[in-house]
Amino acid sequence: MATTIKAEHELHRRRFSRNVGLGVVLILFVGLVYGLTIAKVGTDPNDALGIPGTEASQ
Amino acid sequence: MTDIRAYERTAPQEAGFGDYFALLKPRVMSLVVFTALVGLIVAPTPVHPVVALASILFIAIGGGASGALNMWWDADIDRLMRRTQKRPIPSGRVTEGEAFAIGITLSVMAVVMLFLAANAVAAGLLAFTIFFYVCVYTMWLKRSTPQNIVIGGAAGALPPMIGWAVATGGVSVESVLMFALTFAWTPPHFWALALFVKTDYADAKVPMLTVTHGRDATRRQIFAYTLALAVVSLALGFTSIGGPAYMGVAVVLNALFITGAWGILKRSDADSEADKHAAERKFFKLSLAYLFGHFGALLVETTLAHWGLGGW
Known part of the structure; x- marks a missing residue:
């Protein structure tokens, strides 16, 4: 057995890059939606969820 | 193995x-x-x-x-x-x-x-x-x-x-003119590209102007659109988002662009082949600088306005 079959084929590397890439994109997307929610709720209580602001916030 | x-x-x-x-x-x-x-x-x-x-x-x-x-x-x-x-x-x-x-x-x-x-x-x-x-x-x-x-x-x-x-939340004359700037810029930009990658579009049977109406007609169209583009570019300078800095950049870039288009108009295909489409390639590169220069100048104008400068 002079030659060995490599455990990690080029194909696996490509799949891994795809999985890692998609994972990173999903995490960034969750972070963005969270940030967007905070920004929307924080800046305009009347507009954010359609709930009228309290007297203090108005 | x-x-x-x-x-x-x-x-x-x-x-x-x-x-x-x-x-x-x-x-x-x-x-x-x-x-x-x-x-x-x-x-x-x-x-x-x-x-x-x-x-x-x-x-x-x-x-x-x-x-x-x-x-x-x-x-x-x-x-x-x-x-x-x-x-x-x-x-x-x-x-x-x-x-x-x-x-x-x-x-x-x-x-x-x-x-x-x-x-x-x-x-x-x-x-x-x-x-x-x-x-x-x-x-x-x-x-x-x-x-x-x-x-x-x-x-x-x-x-x-x-x-x-x-x-x-809406549309205004400024945004329409920004649209018009890119809209009028696109034909000379892509037709210049078509002049030096001519065989590709012909092979794919895409009816590019160079294929259907010929290369001389394309040169004339590039020049005509470049003139129309200059009008839009300068008009944008007179709106609320324009100002002296933008106008300065616009005048210089339009002068260069019109000069480049005039050079392309005056060339024959033999001239173009002789120097491997040097003028067309240069015009294509200039077109990229033209668009980024205009939008960059609008940004500069807005930034200056924050310091009480910029704008009319």
């Missing part, structure tokens, strides 16, 4: 993350991001930074998704043109079905998310941009008329209007 090697050579190519990203036409996306960002920043209404970031990202994703749908539809002619043969589908790294699925999914997601992040006008304009680029330009005009570039250019010209709509 022989068997394994044979497998390695004949195995179908599997796409990496970068191949899917390439479907979104990152270079075109950079233009979309830049012009949309300028449209958003020069608008008179301030936008929360997170909302601005999210909106620009969704505009970019929408633009990228339309690029993926364009590659899905045009895979047959992309295989024929040297410039496009290395794209993910013609090179066999991504299947047509995958490109279609990614394009549709990202299109819907981008429009819905832009609606949630900004407003209905911005989301509507983004949806119209995707529809126009994919259905009107890619599926219909590109293969049926030599005016494909002119009318299809509208899709690429909409991002600054979307950016403006994110901030203001």
Whole structure:
């Protein structure tokens, strides 16, 4: 057995890059939606969820 | 060993993350991001930074998704043109079905998310941009008329209007003129390219102006559109987002652009072949500087306004 079959084929590397890439994109997307929610709720209580602001916030 | 090697050579190519990203036409996306960002920043209404970031990202994703749908539809002619043969589908790294699925999914997601992040006008304009680029330009005009570039250019010209709509929730003369600037810039930009990659479009039977009406007619059209472009460029300078700095940049860039177009008009095909289309290549590069220069100048004008400078 002079030659060995490599455990990690080029194909696996490509799949891994795809999985890692998609994972990173999903995490960034969750972070963005969270940030967007905070920004929307924080800046305009009347507009954010359609709930009228309290007297203090108005 | 022989068997394994044979497998390695004949195995179908599997796409990496970068191949899917390439479907979104990152270079075109950079233009979309830049012009949309300028449209958003020069608008008179301030936008929360997170909302601005999210909106620009969704505009970019929408633009990228339309690029993926364009590659899905045009895979047959992309295989024929040297410039496009290395794209993910013609090179066999991504299947047509995958490109279609990614394009549709990202299109819907981008429009819905832009609606949630900004407003209905911005989301509507983004949806119209995707529809126009994919259905009107890619599926219909590109293969049926030599005016494909002119009318299809509208899709690429909409991002600054979307950016403006994110901030203001509407459309105004400033945003329409920003649209018109990119719209009038597109024909001379692409026809200059067509003058030095002529054989590719002919091979793919795409009715580019150089093929249907000849190269001399294309030179005349480039010059005519360059003059129209100058009018739009200077008109934008007299609106609320213009000012002396913008005007200075616009005058210089238009003088260079018109001079370049005049040079192209006066050349014969023999001259062009002799120096390997040097003037056309130079004009094409100048066209990139022209657009980035104009939108950059609008940004400078807005920045100066924060210090009490800039504007009329």
